[in-house]
Structures are given as C-alpha cells and as structure tokens.
Amino acid sequence: MADKPTYYITTAITYPNGVPHIGHAYEYISADVMARFKRLDGYETFFLTGTDEHGQKVQQNAEAQGLTPKQLVDKNTAVFKQVDDEVLGISYDRFIRTTDPDHYQASQDIWRRMVEAGDIYLDKYSGWYSVRDEAYYAESETEVRQDGERYSIETGTEVHWVEEESYFFRLSKYQQPLLDFYRKNPDFGGPRSRFNEVIRFVEDGLNDLSISRSTFDWGVPVPGNPEHVMYVWVDALTNYLTGVGFPDTDSAAFGKFWPADLHLIGKDISRFHCIFWPAFLMSAGIELPKRVIIHGFLHNAGEKMSKSVGNVVAPGAWVDTYGLDAVRFFLLREFPYGQDGSYTHDAVVGRKNSDLANNLGNLAQRSLSMIAKNCAGVIPEPGQLTEADQAILEQTDSLLEISREAYQVQEFHRALERTWYVLGEANAYFADQAPWQLKKTDEARMRTVLYVTAEVIRKVALLIQPVIPGSASKLLDALGVEIGGDAGRTNASNDGPRSFAAFGEPLAPGTPIDKPQPIFPRHED
C-alpha cells in the first residue's frame, strides 16, 4: 500500500496569562478546520497546538500568588486546554507545553546547532525594559510621567534601565538569504498583503537579536551557561520542531512531518514566524516550513475587544448561546480569511438562521421527510436523469475541487461561499421540480428528484464536516451513510464512506433512513 501524503499544521502557542477569548477560538477553530479537511482528504495529519509557559511575567505572577511558576502555568494552561477539549472540539494531536521535558532538549539542540554555525555570540544589552511587555524600548518610545517614573508610550507600562549580558543571534547575516528565499517561495507567507509588510521590513535591514536573559531563571537554560535562560523566540518557535520528535531527526514522526506544511498565526507575530524562524532554521541546518498563514483579529461591532471596554467575548458564552457548529461556521464564513473581522449578535444569528437553518437544514428536512413518507423510508431508486438533475449534480461535484483549492490557500470563506451558492441552486431545483406535485402525477420522477436532492446533501455534508463536524455527522446519519469516520477528528477519517474518497460513491437505493429530525434549529432571541 502506498504511503499516504502527510500534513503538519500548527497554531501559535498561547501565553496562558489571561482567559481565552473568541480571538483565541478563531485561531484554534480555523486550524482545526484545516486539519480536519486534510484528514478527510486522505492526508495523514498532525495538528499541534499548546502553550508558551516561560518568562519573567509568569515567574513574577507566580511569586505574587505564592505559587511556583510551574504550579501557575499548570493552572492557567488547564483553562486553555479545557476550552480546546470541552468547548471547541479541537482535534489537536498533541497539546505541547514549552515546559515539557522533550521541549527543553529540542530547544537546547537547536541552540547548539546555531552556535556551531557561528551565529550566536555573547554581548551586552542595555535599554529601557518593560517587564510586563517583556520588551525593550528606545528612549524615544518612553516618557517620564508626573510620578517621576518612566513609561512606555505605546503600552503605558513602566520601564526600567537594564544592562544585561545577553546572547545574540546574527539575524543581520540572514537578510539576503531570507530575501532570496521569499523570492523563490512567493507563497511562503499569506495573505500577500501581510507577507509584503514582512518583506519590506527585511529589505530595510535586520539587527541582531537578543535571545537570552540572565535576570530571571524561568526558562530553558542556555547550553553551557546556566546563568542564562533562552528568551522567548528560540524557546517558543522551537515548539514546532519538538512536536514532531526533534531533536531526533531520525524519528518516524520527524521524517514524516517535518518540514511543517502550515503555521497558522495571528498578525501580531508575523515577523517572528516569517523572519526569525526561517533564519533560525537556516542557521541550524533544518528545512524551512512551507507556509505561514496570517489571520486577522476579531472586533466586537467594529470595536477592538478590550477588558476595559468590557466587550470581550468568551468562547464558552458564544457556544452556549449559538451552539458550537454555528460559531465555527460563522467565524469561517463571515470573514475573508486573513482580514480583520467584525462580529455582532445579528450577524451571527443571520448566518445561523439563513445559511444553516434555512438553506441547508430546511432543504434536508423537506427532502428527507418526503423520502420517509413517500419512499417507504428508504433511499429511492432514481430513474433516467434529466438535464436539470445533471446540472445540479455537476455543480455539486465541482465543490470538491473548489474546496481543495480554497483550503490550500486557507480561503475558507471562498469554499463556503461557493458551497452555499450551490445549496441555493439546489433549493431552486427542488422548488422547480416540485416533488410534492410529482407525487400525484409521476411517482417515479418524484423518486428521482428526491434521490438527486439527497445526493446533493450528502456531498455537501461530506465537504462541510471540517467546519461543522457535529451537524454534518448528523446529516450523514440522517442520509443513512454508513456510520464510521469521525468528521476529521483523527486520521481514521483518511478513508471510509465519510471521507472525501467516498465523494463519488453515490447513495445506495434501498438504504433505510429514519424519520428526519431538524438538525439546525433556528435561533430565536
């Protein structure tokens, strides 16, 4: 048996200091959808997500709470993991924590490789440092306020003058190699507008990067100098390697899955993923990931979400209000992926009712009801297909390739838009053929129309499993499609009657179906 193609996708790892909000959910869900799509399409898939647990802030917060840093991150990480597991249904294969023992090995190994490449040197760093932001600021980026203390202008956090011995990475050396790489791999970053910003930044020149700290010790120790711990970037980005077995580059997982096919991240960290990370990997002699997709941020009715405004939405609150599948669908259908999006209650309800309940749910309900009542409760035998039948079936058939192409570049909205266009055509077909009339005049023709409609629904249900796994599974159940598969949750979805491999295997006439129950309830306020 030939080896299956593989697919390795990651999310950014989250700094678990607050509570998860709908923006976190957006990233997890979109990565989950991508992973499920690839599994259903026959790819042996590995999906990595997790938390970034080191740093001075954690150490200080822990002290303030009378905990060890590990105790604090255990507590905070549990909250994020619970959202993945119990609220959003995220199908990750590993939830990595930068405090995992194997991650220490991986981070120290890539560090050693960069040292061997001559790209790490010891120097001194000085500047205005904000503990809360974990960032240095130029003097011009700070101001002295009335209380006599100095603050970051941008973030309003207090800064202190710090002089510190630090290891540096020779990022400057990689300006040209990176530009060459971008030119040869124009799809490395997406969407294009974000990638262009990155390229322009690199063209302006790169400074070497401070990559260690000695003022605190909650981090991965620098090999050969236990006075230092790695600063965020080497430690955090390396999780993508750790997740598939690094530093054991001979391991089965590493051989299969590295280089990663997709890093899915937010626009705030595009530079780290499109510049630092490839440079580190070039230095360490490791293959570069194939693509970084940069998603936008979500706004509440056009306003930035913020605690002080009090408009932050918790994923659990939305899921309770609208249901998980409606939330997943809304997030992927409503916004062009990569752009910022603005949500309102009315917009979510609109998608839920119009797209899910009316266009899809009602089409399924009306056609399956007729089958249950008029075809002895089994999938009917179709007769000769008319042009109208063939036209709607052909439009439905085209959705597989259209979806593949759209998913390949993470244009989820495009796949869904086209799918719902075809559903609109299917509703028109159904009304046009009027099987409830045919029931009185031509039962054979009625059975054909009902069969064709059921086939359309089957194909659509297959393709939207990644987005609305629960509802799509119910839809396939209702059509009597053999149970099996898990809507992309695991690699068991690679094949079987609910995988994309079965897209062209039509419903078997005579298959019994149950009396249908509505799958997509309307949202009533």
Added chain:
RNA sequence: GGGGAGUUAGCUCAGUUGGUUAGAGCAGAGGACUCAUAAUCCUUGGGUCGCGGGUUCAAGUCCCGCACUCCCUACCA
C-alpha cells in the same frame, strides 16, 4: 515624515488586463407554493461607484490633487 490598503445599494462586501442598461448575500416590498424549521421559489435595487480635476471614442476600473479610515515603518518631543 515615509510606504501600503481602502472609501461601491439600508448592512456586509464582489467588481479580471478600462468597453453594452454597476453585481451578490442579508434586510425590505409584492407574488407563488404548501414537501419543509413562518421555511422555500419567483419578481423587485434610477446607488453623485469618497470629493475635484485629467487622459481616452469610452473609467468604479488609468493619472494628478484633496478628504476621511485603517495597516506597516521612522523620527521629533
């Protein structure tokens, strides 16, 4: 200050290399049907395509200027 994106129907947005009466979805109006989750189908959109100039036989679609909005980046203080 420099660079970039944008400003199209009530709302959210599409509009290829400039070319017949500027499009979709949602919302609204009218009609149809009754299989269905008060759903679905059909019909219905005279909107200064931000403003003002220009190029052209022809511009939402190219050029210049202006006004807002947003993003990236710098610098002064």
